[in-house]
Amino acid sequence: MDLSKRKFKDDFKKMLTEVYSMDITESELTEQFFTLGNLIRSYSSKNWSRTNQHYSEKKEKQVYYFSMEFLLGRMLKSNLLNLGILDTVRSALQDLGIDLEELVQIEPDPGLGNGGLGRLAACFIDSMATSEIPAHGNGIRFKYGLFKQKFVNGYQVELPENWLQNGNVWETRKMHAAVTVRFYGKVWLQQTDKGFLTPHYEGAQEVLAVPYDSAVIGYKNNVVNTLRLWSAELPPQDDISDYWAYIHQRNQIESISEVLYPDDSTYEGRLLRLKQEYFFVSAGIQSIIRHFKKMHLHMNHLAEKVAIHINDTHPALCVPELMRILLDEEHMDWEHAWNVTVNVMSYTNHTIMSEALEKWPIDMISSLLPRIYQVICEIDRRYTMKMGTLFEPAIIDRTQIIEGGHVKMAHLAIIGSHSINGVAQLHTTILKEKVLHDFFLVYPSKFNNKTNGITQRRWLMLANEPLRDLINRKIGNEWETMPTELKMLKAFRDDNETLLELARIKHLNKERFADYVQETMGLAINPDAIFDVQIKRLHAYKRQLMNLLHILSLYFKLKDNPAADIQPRVFIFGAKAAPSYTYAKQIIKLINTVAELINNDSSIENKLKIVFVENYGVSLAEKIIPAADVSEQISLASKEASGTSNMKLMLNGAITLATLDGANVEIKEHVGSENIVIFGLREEEVYQYYHDGSYHSRSYYENNPVLHRVLDALIDGTIPGVVAEGHSIFDSLVQYGDEYFVLRDFDAYVAAQERIDSLYRDMLKWQRMALINIAGAGIFSSDYTVQQYANQIWDVSSNAHLK
Template sequence: MSSTSSSIPRSQAALQKAFQAALAREMAQAQAQQLPLDAQAVLRAAALACRDVLAARWAQVQMADAARRLGQGVRRVHYLSMEFLMGRALHNALSALGLRDCLEQALAPLGLALGDVLEREPDAALGNGGLGRLAACFLDSFAELGLPSFGYGLRYEYGMFAQGIADGRQIERPDDWMRAGNPWEVVRPELRYLVRFGGRVVVEGGQRRWVGGEEVEALAFDFIVPAHHSARVSTLRQWQARSVNPIAFDAFCRGEHAQANQHRVAAEALNWVLYPDDSTEAGQMLRLKQEALLVSASLQDLIARHLREAGGLQGLGRANAIHLNDTHPALAPAELMRLLLDEHGLGWEEAWNLTRQAVSYTNHTLMPEALETWPLRMFEALLPRHLEIIYEINHRFLEGVRRQHPGDDALLRRVSLIDEGPGDFHSRGGERRVRMAALAVVASHRVNGVAQLHSDLCVQTIFADYARLFPDRFHNVTNGVTPRRWLAQANPALSSLLDETLGEGWRTDLSELKKLAKKAGQLKLQKAFQQVKRANKEKLAARIRMETGLVVSPDSLFDVQIKRIHEYKRQLLNILHVIARYQAIVANPAAAPDGMPWVPRTVVIAGKAASAYQMAKLIIQLAHDVGRVVNSDPRVGDKLKLVFLPNYGVSLAETIIPAADLSEQISTAGTEASGTGNMKFAMNGALTIGTWDGANIEMAEHMGVDEMFVFGLRTEGVAKIKALGYDPRLYIEESRALKAVMDAIGDGSFSGGDANRYRALLDNLQQRDGYLLMADFADYCATQARVDELFRDPAGWSQRAIKNVAGMGWFSSDRTIAEYVERVWSVESLG
């Protein structure tokens, strides 16, 4: 390689040198231990080499940002999120640095393929679902757009959990993703902050102080995210809790070893698991402590940086945007007020003005369980000073409301930051609670939803009163995804086809994809597109066989639903359709109801159910039971397969999404805030079957509603049917197919004759059916028949699939972040 080194760009030459040095270290260690230089050692060497280059870029970016912030008053974004679902890092880093081919050549003499090395890297278990993946996409766009920024999260040691399946049931085990170390993170031992829990509030010299209780130390670990078309980077700063006193030495000397270690264990438990089971009070307390750890350490870090750069607190709100990614970090306004009042001596009005200038909030769901509320007694026990501050915020806020709306006590109860218990508008039970979403709304200068319908519903429903009080505070910013991971990296063959067809401009400006629409009818492009899709389907089929032992046909329609398992996302509706289709095939294997041959279909489902969510777990078990029966029935063969792929994550999604023909986005209208999986599938040439919900609506607007398979009640229809008194049994009685499906589940046809296994599920559907599966079933099945009809026409299907890709240019996370900059943050690019 030395003969060509002079032609290699400096960054590539530097990475080659760093890689060779790291590889030599790994080889020496392996030889010293008489171990082979395997793919795991090479993975570590390559990651360390990339990290060294990125760390140098990081230092340059921080110096440039600091200098220009002082000279030009440029604002920095601080993005607080409970989760960041990052996926694997090496492939992304190599793509960003343009060094994939270079490293592949370096590995050849070792007898190793880069693909084998990439497969050895575990997904970083720092997130779970769409919320965390969106945050990861945003970090990518922060870097690409050159925005001064920090993402803030927690350094989870075991993720949410690794999903296993035993007898069709989900089992959870720790996701020990760092057991071989994490070569990507950079520890910052100089960045340590104390975080307190419990204790009491005292008055000293006329000032209120929070004292006593327990303290933990938050230590910073940085993960550097590269831009793909510049030398910029963004930072994910993760906090690790450590005990202030590692062990109680006296207890240890007395032989009480477990007791000596209890404070250390209690501190480290804050980083063990994302979203610990909150069905117990201990679980709830752990979650609240996690949120306090994230918020306090992040804001202390922000203030310390601002003091270093500005020399004082002046301009704190103008210089720093603090963004709350959903309600998990909604404690931030109270903590910022505490720091400014108690630690830095500001008065209330000045502190409140700085807080309001800085803080903004994204709501991600209309689901009540996600609008966090905490029992007041628990809040007071863990965060007594914060509760005092929230009381004062609430008092001043309600006084203002009272002046604007004298005598409207009902309004005061509805908008109060404190749920007063039984009879209250938002009450969740018999005790007083702190409403975190309300705190976020009242303390923020901007609040946004993540799709136009969702934003409209926010101001019409859960935040209706606040929207009337603050009409200029609410905005919409529709989500997007990074095309660098979800198209260029996940689907290199399609990306190369786009380069050939459009040129490479789409890689930096995704709106260039719209030019594809006029070419969608070209036979040559359709054939090339079909070849790309076929190769991706073969890759997924191989993965399915490896994971499950099931052989599926790449010629079948790949019908995919991958997302966390939840009743509102309606994986159960998908399974009901599979059962109906299975029964129809058994009744007439030769022909579908339209008289045409059956379109072979492989239905793929993947996703995790929260550990305490029993109904979601039951849906997973039903999927396995149905799959076991369908997949083993010789009368069916390749006409229908049902596959559940375990332990869904980013890397698995990168294999599934490019292979999908049909994307299932079938939530009950009005329940899905936006969705981003819908965008990734369409960007990779899958057609969507979906409800008029979330970002499906805007996708239809951009690509044309006729390019999607839309079905089901719309939001107004959902509201109307519920207002009239919804009775799901009427729909079951009116539909012979639906009744046959329900009977088959109920009589044990899919559960080895166990008629009680799914009794809770059936009772819910027949008596309540809160997400209207029974009402939408007939239209869903009819729309699936339209899917079959189009799939029989490969040219027609390919043309519409290409138009789907063409319509996705607006759904880049780069556009999303540009809108946040304009509507929420007011940040300048430093790229």
């Protein structure tokens, strides 16, 4: 948008007066932030209305992206950037004596996600608006999000993080669009005079789903899509005879949209998760059907105007919920309703981990969602009956939805969708050949790959403005909307001036992060050291533990010989563990305890430091990623579906240290084997071990002196204060088989780290590698990923033509 500094300053002063009845000299940062947020909303509101009007008038086919997580990050600078007014506003605020960066810190960083899944959803909705794809997000407006992580004596402690305490300036409550979601009760079907089977509900609990809409602003293109998040409320009641019963009921209902991923170690926690999943699925699909009806088209045409995407298994109930509406409310016969449903639905699988492929006890679903359970049973019956004539009974047994007393959500999503995609070439291959091989035999044409991507706007243009400016000086700014144009940077691979400038920018970002660590943790770290970064969810398969064992080996090497020739290192961790994941929390305690030991040992002359940031999230990632020298992507090959931190880090010039897992395989293809450091078992070797059972972790402990010493340190008192945790972790590796082959890959990992040490000593060579990584990162833009979804899965055109 066109906006002069004078116009903005006038608008800002006027808005401040209208909202708070004060002028700038009286206002504080909070008033200034909310004034700016309201002003941005007013700037985008016209285009938001025009976009929706255009979609309606042209009867555009629209995509609805259903995701339990949307890890948005702070939106202030992102919205300013996408409106094209970031620099104007920053300068104008400075004229008014206001620092934009101070206003940014006022905005909460909503924890509406747990990691890559939620951040991917956020990148996708940004890219869909930028690519002019008519598409909207659908999720839950969690009051507390995931949790606020604190370290107390090294242990993770979970605290509520009420990001809505002061309101959310970006959202609009749409009470007129609220819908009712039913739980519990009894359901029976009665045939009407016209032959329809109509459900009758008795004793159902009704929950009011209230939508809160936020604008998703496309980059400099006048397109504004919508993120709709649902809040659970008690329906209005005319007569409240028992006040305390009313309060109890209200609290019970509001808990549905209170906390992302409640503790699943209890029956009540699992039940609440299932409630959450159906709640936003039912609310979202009811809303979609209501909007579709305004087109005055027959329901047979729904798939021509609506695409619903199931992001991971959490929204798999989209399938039976749409069937319920088409059967019960629109009175379609089963065959037509099923054809419509399958053509509307598509599903992304994000994991091969069995614990993440959700399944729910039959008694839980049948009692909480009686009508949905009836529909699922019929879907399963018809699937097994139809496919039983075409395939061997064993295949049908392994692919049915209801099995072993459980409803398998991935199976439901696969059977009820026309497309199933993995999120990296290796991941998709594993799905087809191993994890979902039976389904691939049944539905070979449904399977496809869509490698994940990230938005370069947040992860470079906002997070690393000095690097953005350097790139623009060297190759222009076409890459901002055509990210593969970053490849033009390769022309400067031998230009020492550019490489030195790249080194200067990296050092500047490292100094900035070092200042943050000093300020928040009281720990001094050396910006000249290698910043070695592993930032991701804490899970055993991601092998933060192997990283720590290597750190201990370096520490012992220095203890034996303080003059050992080791490049100074700062190892940076950021990770949350699921509250009920005891082993992951033990690893967090161990990392923090080792950090306390190493960071306070003066004998190693500050050659090693460990930084474990608390409450890792998007805003912290924006500080860490531009400062990273090394990107740790060390999951056991075959376990990481894609990884997206690998893409963010390479975009900012970090060198990837990786196994050939997830998208690391494709990163290697794009930057060349000389510009990435690869180690460890390959996927086929991992599966060979599974097949022949020949891996014996104890032999590595017994025959590797370095590993033996490091592992003994977990249990012999060398690391004080981790007796229970140390023994548990030691036993998991030595006694109980080392599930993720940490000991098998340890030597290869140490050798890879030695190569990192050697490469870093040649500054120009290191910066050349960094530049080639930046130049190769454009292909991993989520702009391209969503265009592939639009063209090959959703069958929608990026033709909003609203510029």
